[in-house]
Amino acid sequence: MTAVEVYDIAVIGGGVNGCGIARDAAGRGLSVFLCEQGDLAQATSSASTKLIHGGLRYLEYYEFRLVREALRERQVLLRAAPHIVWPLRFVLPHHKGLRPAWLLRLGLFVYDCLGGSGLLLPTRRLNLRHDEAGGCLKDSYRTGFEYSDCWVQDARLVILNARDAADRGAEVRTRSPCLAAERAGGLWQLTVKDLGSGRRYRVQARGLVNAAGPWVEEVISRRVRANAAHKVRMVRGSHIVVKRHYPHDRAYLFQNADKRICFAIPYEEDFTLIGTTDRDHKGPPGEAICTPEEQAYLCAAVSEYFKEPVCREDVVWTFSGVRPLFDDGAEQAQSATRDYVLKVEDRVGATPLLNVFGGKITTFRKLAEAAMAKLQPYYPNLGPDWTADAGLAGGDFAPGEVQAKTLGLANDYPFLEARTCRRLLQAYGSDSWRILQDSKRFQDLGQHFGADLYEAEVRFVMMREWARRAEDLLWRRSKLGLRLTEAESNRLDDWMRANRPAQPGGLAIPGASKGER
Secondary structure (H helix, E strand, C coil): CCEEEEEEEEEECCCHHHHHHHHHHHHCCCCEEEECCCCCCCCHHHCCCCEECCCHHHHHHCCHHHHHHHHHHHHHHHHHCCCCEEEEEEEEECCCCCCCHHHHHHHHHHHHHHHCCCCCCCCEEEECCCCHHHCCECCCCCEEEEEEEEEECHHHHHHHHHHHHHHCCCEEECCCCEEEEEEECCEEEEEEECCCCCCEEEEEEEEEEECCHHHHHHHHHHHCCCCCCCCEEEEEEEEEEEECCCCCCCEEEEECCCCCEEEEEEECCCEEEEECCCEECCCCHHHCCCCHHHHHHHHHHHHCCECCCCCHHHEEEEEEEEEEEECCCCCCHHHCCCCCEEEEEEECCEEEEEEEECCCHHHHHHHHHHHHHHHHHHCCCCCCCCHHHCCCCCCCCCHHHHHHHHHHHHHHCCCCCHHHHHHHHHHHHHHHHHHHCCCCCHHHHCCEEECCEEHHHHHHHHHHCCCCCHHHHHHHHCCHHHCCCHHHHHHHHHHHHHCCCCCCCCCCCCCCCHHHC
8 A cells, every 4th residue: 555645634434425515625725535335325325305395394393493504405415406406386285184274384484584585485374176187196185384494406416516626636535444543643544446457556634524414423333443332223214106197297295194194296207206114224325225014105105095005016116215314312203303413522632533413405505514513623724615606617607597408409419309408407507518518419429228218428437437337327327227137228328338547527618618618
């Protein structure tokens, strides 16, 4: 092993919190090294319900600060990344025998007030007998409410933060687990392994951030060998995806008799996403699955409302992630706090270790700011907060311009279908022009791998977004895994293995795009 330069901060974990902290730190002038044991967003950060929201149900647990912070972050993220974050209206039917209508209206009033005025429409009452949203519901549901939150391409949010961090000088290494870390010579000494080559190397840093998500406790006890007074509660959230269950583009929030809630959300144009569960998880975080019991629970929960029931035979895909919640002693998993907790431990005022517990994808940016505030005493020349007004790659246009940008893409590349233009724009934004470049026909895009996936897009995510395997592209950079056959996926994987760039990820691509003119 050979030692490399001394970084200001080393970050363990390539989820939304780790990449958010790396981005924030790099933008303040610190040198940053980030290592991730697998792919970016491989675990919890790509297994969310895909919502940027305040968490309406958290009001029942008096989490007012968390809800207010999350609601304000909706506006920030909507402006920073309008291509992967967009407004979504939610229909909340009133279920007699559960929460009364006046309580729902009061909760939504508080929700609107905490969110403040901005880009999203306020709550309104619905007559479900006459509104389109009531057409797929059982006749017993007559009254409902409609409110606003936002949808997010969760894994792409992580990847765009990593890209911004790299563009600001951070070193981002995927498939590179940190095997051990110890204090020596006034620095953190990390032993990192590159899984591709099998090579081990040493990284030195003045401070260490443990943002390993559901592995945070393992990093503390086994790799860093530090004493941790705080524990993580592992809570599994599972989802199912079925064929599109209703025709309109609004989502539903359903109340359950067990006091939980369940979402049904339009997904990838042809599907409906249903989730989530809250179950305490035992075993390795990477082995979380949506169990048959959870699938049955989710099907039954939404079938209480829909005229046409959802059956397990309708399920085309499932996914599950483990939320590393701070263990606050709550009796039930659903009532455990979703707030983040940051703990700093140092040695004589130097070589700090920051452990990150909990958090929501909605508040990752504020978590990163809070992390830097915790670390500020160790970095006296640290720059000021900056991310609130900074956009992410591809999002250099206003939220209201998404449709116009999509039409512009279709006009510049008339050989593409409208749905392909929408998919590209809602994944890459103005980087779509960088991918397509001067293409005039499909043949100019290179090899076709299935659905609307071509070599030009594959090369982009390999060069610019650290994708190395078909799974990285099909289930995190996109959800094209729902459309490609197993044979097509295997052929793509073989091609990516054979054409992997020497330095995937973080490489600038020269030339301005048509979308930047």
